[in-house]
Amino acid sequence: MSITRRDFLNGVLRASGAAMAGAAGLPSTAAEASLAYPPAATGLQGQTDAARAPLHALRDGQHGAPGTPREHYDLVVVGAGISGLAAAFLYRQQAGRRVRMLIVDPLDDFGGHAKRNEFTTPDGRLLIGYGGSQSLDSPSQWSPAAHQLLKDVGVDLAQFEHWYDKDWAARRGLTGHAILFNAAHWGREQLLVRHEGSKAADWVDATPLPAKAREDLRELIDAPRDYLAGLSREEKRARLARTSYDDFLAAICGYDRALTRYFANRTRGYFGVGTDATTALDAWAGGLPGFGGMDLGDEMPPELSPSGRQAFKGSDPYIYHFPDGNAGVARALVRALVPSALPGHGMESLVGARCDYARLDRVGADVRLRLRTSAVSVRHIGDPAAAKAVAVTCRSREGDEYTVSAGQVVLACWSRVIPHLTDELPAAQVSALRDQVKVPLLYANVLLRNWEAFARGGFSAISNPGGFWDEASLDFPVSTDRYRFASLPSDPVLVHLARVMVEGGGASERAQCEAGRARLERLGFNEIEHEIRALLQGALGPFGFEHERDIHGITVNRWAHGYAYEYMRPWDAYWPDGPLPIHTARMGWGRIAIANSDAGAFAYVHSAIDQATRAVSELLPQARLARWNTSPGPS
Incomplete structure (x- = not known):
């Protein structure tokens, strides 16, 4: 099975902000005990207040x-x-x-923010996770300089072919994708599992979306039309390059606005901003639905953002991790x-x-x-x-x-x-x-006692449209000769959660990054932990998960200044x-x-x-x- 970066854009978890009382807190100062060995520090890590203080003082004169x-x-x-x-x-x-x-x-x-997180289980087993920069993406598109440097420092890309278990989830029956709708955002809480290869018609009626939105979503995914019929390919692409994906859905397709809430955070993890500020052209390159009937051709439009170009050209298998x-x-x-x-x-x-x-x-x-x-x-x-x-x-x-x-x-x-x-x-x-602003990020790793609830549910990833988290899933199935990823449902495992802290509303990405950074800096560990526990309990609770029993460790990596800003239409008219x-x-x-x-x-x-x-x-x-x-x- 070939796994690409686009698969992660469309298949990772979108986590929850459901209210939950009585979450047992883990100490936010655990890092103090691990100062001599930073990877083992838990609690709030990354760009902490102490780390940022000298630069904030510099900023303030x-x-x-x-x-x-x-x-x-x-x-x-x-x-x-x-x-x-x-x-x-x-x-x-x-x-x-x-x-x-x-x-x-x-x-x-x-x-x-290429950050290593380590956890030790009660029986002494070491689990390693990523707390920031995720994977080596699309090496076939790299420069000779990038390839040469990695070779010179001993990174052999061919080794990942053996380390990454492409069929790990399929062999264990984890072929579903859970979607958790929370009551605060959708009027009622609803958990459903969408199976690989299923049509929207198989699961859309179980969602709490309004009736018209359900009908629209079925068409968008299963039978998309040519929504710009009568225009040439060039005219279609030009229109999509100046239209957000939200406006594509609502204004061009004529669909219920509830769909914009459903898809809102789908592009954040890849483009650094939600569908309110990502162009429909980039959304097309990124694999979002709605473009299958529009005959947009095979030539790469120059208006695509850099990441849009990378996705369009065809990502390599997403295994270099x-x-x-x-x-x-x-x-x-x-x-x-x-x-x-x-x-x-x-x-x-x-x-x-x-x-x-x-x-x-x-x-x-x-x-x-x-x-x-x-x-x-x-x-x-x-x-x-x-x-x-x-x-x-x-x-x-x-x-x-x-x-x-x-x-x-x-x-x-x-x-x-x-x-x-x-x-x-x-x-x-x-x-x-x-x-050049930075995109604010929040990455969390959670050590679970086992992954039995995932096994019972038949999924390895969860979406929570409108929730706090953008992405969450079981960690990547990477094993070396001496370091082994989880095999049995009774094995401990890491769950990774991610949030790009932009708030939507149609503002430019720069403005959203500034506002999101301010919000991120106000969030304490206890609030973030609450959101973690709320998501996992809401999605896994029906399958026997109990957060107070099954969570054995949490590390939150705060990157108020995270990913580099990428030029993108319509905000950067000088691009490309x-x-x-x-x-x-x-x-x-x-x-x-x-x-x-x-x-x-x-x-x-x-x-x-x-x-x-x-x-x-x-x-x-x-x-x-x-x-x-x-x-x-x-x-």
């Missing part, structure tokens, strides 16, 4: 004051996400000499940079080896990776055009502030942070950097013809280059690597680097 440098490095990298780690690796590889470098990051762990998601890539880079902290060779050790965090920042080491530390000022020592070094002022989580000097600097932090770090940039570049803001935003100056996923406006690991490659090429003109992609998404 509390700038760092450069002092006398106390150390010198050949390179300082600001940001230990995949782009920053990749830049450090490539710089050392291409420098042609021994170099000393410092990498700083405000988070408790390396990898940015470490048990900890793309944290596996971050670990491969750290193993190459600081081998004493993460020993081993080959793919297997990337999964099972325990990182020794005490070895990441050792005095005298060529590469020092310093966590819980923010750069608060980056300025050339003298005129940027002639300077021999850059002063980088850092502030630790504990408040210690100091300055180091660097021969060169890579800024692999968020683009919006950069204007707060330096006053050396022209106004046009500052404006372009501030244009340009000029694109990123081309101005990512321009290096003096001894400083910019590498981050924002600089590519494309929220994927391969784009982060491309931007790291470009940044290193700017600092080391003699470098012999593989070709990288210069524009967002495939062309």
Whole structure:
């Protein structure tokens, strides 16, 4: 069975916000006990209040004051996400000499939002989940640079063919997809299971949708018409490129508005915004229903967003997944940079080896990776055009502030942070950097005692239209030689839940991200835990699940600044013809280059690597680097 990214867009859970009294709380401060080993920390993780405090102070005008440098490095990298780690690796590889470098990051762990979550069951079994960046997507569309870097750090894509069990769910009878309608949103609570290959007519009448909406949904899925009959293909595509999927359903198809509520969060996980702000053209590329009778052709429309283009061109099987998601890539880079902290060779050790965090920042080491530390000022020592070094002022989580000097600097932090770090940039570049917002995300992993309720229900995923969560499902069925995914229903398992914190209403994605980030920052662990328990009890309770008995651990990963923003119609009229803001935003100056996923406006690991490659090429003109992609998404 071939599983694609589009399957996940259309088949993952959309979780619940049903009210539930009396949920037993798990401690939100469990992270304190696991400070020495961040992957095992539970409770609220990711971009915590403590991690964000130095940058928020910087935003609010509390700038760092450069002092006398106390150390010198050949390179300082600001940001230990995949782009920053990749830049450090490539710089050392291409420098042609021994170099000393410092990498700083405000988070408790390396990898940015490529985050590893670990759980230990009462009987001592280790379960590994992903707390952020999910999978390596569509490697057939990558640049040579992305392929080369992964090869150089020991990531063998062919290994995933053996690790990922494509038929795991089918062999266990988990071929259904549960849909939970909550009473608060739909008037009554209703749980139904839609089976693979079924027609809408088989299950739509069991939903609490209004009668006309049920009739419309049956037609939309089972017998879609040509809703723009009389227009040419080009005219149809142009119309869809300026129409949201919501308006396509209501205004073009003439369907009941209740369908827009039913589909509202379907596109969030892939496009970073709901169907109110995703074009019908992107929805078509993403596999949403309604376009089968419209004869839109096989040629890729240029107006598609970068992710829309990637989906249209045909995603590879969606199997390139470490048990900890793309944290596996971050670990491969750290193993190459600081081998004493993460020993081993080959793919297997990337999964099972325990990182020794005490070895990441050792005095005298060529590469020092310093966590819980923010750069608060980056300025050339003298005129940027002639300077021999850059002063980088850092502030630790504990408040210690100091300055180091660097021969060169890579800024692999968020683009919006950069204007707060330096006053050396022209106004046009500052404006372009501030244009790049981040999509706020919430990812949770829940350790269940077993998955017997899923087995009784015959499904591995749950939707909850209109609910709090966008996505939830049993974790990816990935097993290595020594790390084994669940096999029997009595085995413990992780359930993954995701929410893109945008609120809908038809505003631009940038506006929705700003509002959603503010809401996310107000949410406490107890509120999020309540939503987790409400969903799982509502969907699995009829099959014997009891949340107080069956939940053994919860880790919530908060990414107020999550995925990079992607250009999309109708909000970005300059897409795709340009000029694109990123081309101005990512321009290096003096001894400083910019590498981050924002600089590519494309929220994927391969784009982060491309931007790291470009940044290193700017600092080391003699470098012999593989070709990288210069524009967002495939062309």
